[in-house]
Amino acid sequence: MYAELHMLSPLVPTREACFLRYCQQQNVEDETYWAIVDFPLDGFHNSLQTSFPLYKRRPSGCLILDMPNGYSRVKWVEHAEIEEKPIHQIFSHFVHSGMAFGANRWLAVLERQCERVASLMATNIPDIGVIPSPEARKNLMRLSQRMIRTFCVNISSCSGQVWTAVPDSSDDTVRITTRKVSEAGQPNGLILCAVSTTWLPYPHHHVFDLLRDERRRAQLEVLSNGNALHEVAHIANGSHPGNCISLLRIN
Structure with a gap:
């Protein structure tokens, strides 16, 4: 192998x-x-x-x-x-x-x-x-x-x-x-x-929570063009709540 x-x-x-x-x-x-x-x-x-x-x-x-x-x-x-x-x-x-x-x-x-x-x-x-x-x-x-x-x-x-x-x-x-x-x-x-x-001078879980927060995603996502994003589907992908798949819609 x-x-x-x-x-x-x-x-x-x-x-x-x-x-x-x-x-x-x-x-x-x-x-x-x-x-x-x-x-x-x-x-x-x-x-x-x-x-x-x-x-x-x-x-x-x-x-x-x-x-x-x-x-x-x-x-x-x-x-x-x-x-x-x-x-x-x-x-x-x-x-x-x-x-x-x-x-x-x-x-x-x-x-x-x-x-x-x-x-x-x-x-x-x-x-x-x-x-x-x-x-x-x-x-x-x-x-x-x-x-x-x-x-x-x-x-x-x-x-x-x-x-x-x-x-x-x-x-x-x-x-x-x-x-x-x-x-x-x-x-x-x-x-x-x-x-x-x-x-980054922050704990890793703070950075992770920021990146996965749909309410603040518009600040980071260029394709959103400043518009708010809304989660329309959520799939758990592990025991930790952060392990998931989200389907987002740009409002």
Whole structure:
């Protein structure tokens, strides 16, 4: 298998890995486990090119225990060898603490994915507002997921995507790039993408609440042209109230 591990910023280099994945179910003392283990391929193929900075994924994986209450208990181990390279000061602590590429992140990703799948498969939906049917609800959720994926790809340092630093930017945090659109369902052409990173003197939940507040969205959304926005449909997409999909109408 081949994987690219991304941070949502071009200031953090992408990590690439080639590995073999082994999956097995085991029953130990009346408990059912699933083991998923990744083995690096560089020990078998010396000709494999490594990413820059040097990243070697060592045996890693997770154990999934089936719990009697219908839940799962997951233990994750992430083992890698990294060549020390300077990381931009804005993200250095985030990367070195393991939150960017460590086991904590993959557990959080797994939890969010499980919540999204549960919401997608839910059938006991009392009111779907202007959405005409449960199937339309699923289509809207799939559309939102494609939008998120496109956004993440556009602002990360994908393999082969070259970002150029803007020389006059403060703290060297602005990057620009162009990308040719080839995905199905999108118009052909070039996308010019500019990404800037900064610190804000506010707690993260305050910033999040500001961005998702429909009453103040007109202050941030250029397409609204100053007009108020109204939420006409709301789909819960996780256990946290902020994990949701909103369909907004410009009044």
